[in-house]
Amino acid sequence: MSVQQDVRPSLQTEGLSKAFGGVQAVNGASVTFHDGKVNALIGPNGSGKSTFFNIVTGMIAPDSGRVSFRGRDITRRAPHRICAAGIGRSFQLCRTFPRMTVLENLLVAVRPTGWGQLVGSSMNRAQVARARELLRRVGIDHLEDSLAQDISYGQQKLLELAGVLMGDPDTILLDEPAGGVNPALIGRIGTLVQELNAEGRTFIIVEHNMDMVMSLSDHIVVFDRGAPIAEGTPSEVQQDPRVLEAYLGV
Template sequence: MSVQQDVRPSLQTEGLSKAFGGVQAVNGATVTFHEGKVNALIGPNGSGKSTFFNIVTGMIAPDSGTVRFRGQDITRRAPHRICAAGIGRSFQLCRTFPRMTVLENLLVAVRPSGLGQLVGSSRNRRQVERARELLRRVGIDHLEGSLAQDISYGQQKLLELAGVLMGEPDTILLDEPAGGVNPALIGRIGTLVKELNAEGRTFIIVEHNMDMVMSLSDHIVVFDRGAPIAEGTPSEVQQDPRVLEAYLGV
């Protein structure tokens, strides 16, 4: 049986485009990511990867094209509705609240107001428990009382990942999870991705660290100038001359 028969579509786009002034950031991108897999979206700087994430998560509207999630059209839906559909995401430049503690950062991830009340009330004790469990899971539970601004950048990335998990997404988009992170924490992030995927979560990861991409991914899509130029398994993509050309200009 061919591997392809096993593929179920997760996030799919068709003819997706977005220009900023004269810059065609995403250019008619037709892409399918696979449900239950670790997918990667790679490509040179400025090839439109973050813009693609911003469109599919509803942060910016496309000029044209469609986005479907498990077959359902989610084009131009508001971010909170896309989140409610089961898609969680992290940002290329980490988004944490620097003057809140690590634990508080997770609690605002689920409820944006009334923090003092939230921590104290028994109604929300479950959320606090869940936040602590996720901090243990990503390995920064010993930092729960520290201000986010006082922990390392890699630890902030782990905090952001825990924040994404607070929303219980079954599909997780990570924009450069290893960017600016030391090798030991990169290893931990990779292990977490593998574990969470084994539990059934789908990943779509934008990343420049090729060791991480090649060791983690089941399926890789390569972007150049706003559209896919190649896709396949890590070994297929590594041998593709179009990919070498896009990266090295050879």
């Protein structure tokens, strides 16, 4: 339709495959995610979603296939190079430094060269100010002196999102942002996604919370057995018989 004519590709894969032993985790996946939109990648457990994310972000190498970002081939690039290209990501299980404070966790994200630089007099004041502003934005600025291990799991999810934003990516991949999070913080995460998307950031979200997916997403890709079986708007996906079969066996 006319709206689709204005859609630009952001992240694309062609024939992407990855096997672990005899298990085909991703199987010839050719997918296009839309630039400037909230995209979702959904599917049953074990359908290859997190493996797909790991390939795209350089955490593991594909057996075959190609990954491109805004028309540039990023297949098999190192994770830090993919991050520098403009892609940030969170993980299904939060990756924070538990014995560092909330503020220190954000500063490490931009000064990864050692503890001495982190606490030394050469600390860049602009980075500290940016970190504090991002903590305020995600709603945990009052916790900046708390150890990451002492805050709730939902607050750790917000901290991880703030850490992603420290890199100023234009495309953000979120792996189960609502997993293990209470409803109030799920709402906060959803609001942040909407606000950041309105400011021009593209999102690709892996999530099992269908209420969150259907309320946030512009475009949904459905995986089953390592490959896409359907895509479209939330209403189109909800009515697709292939999706109903994959999820419900009907």
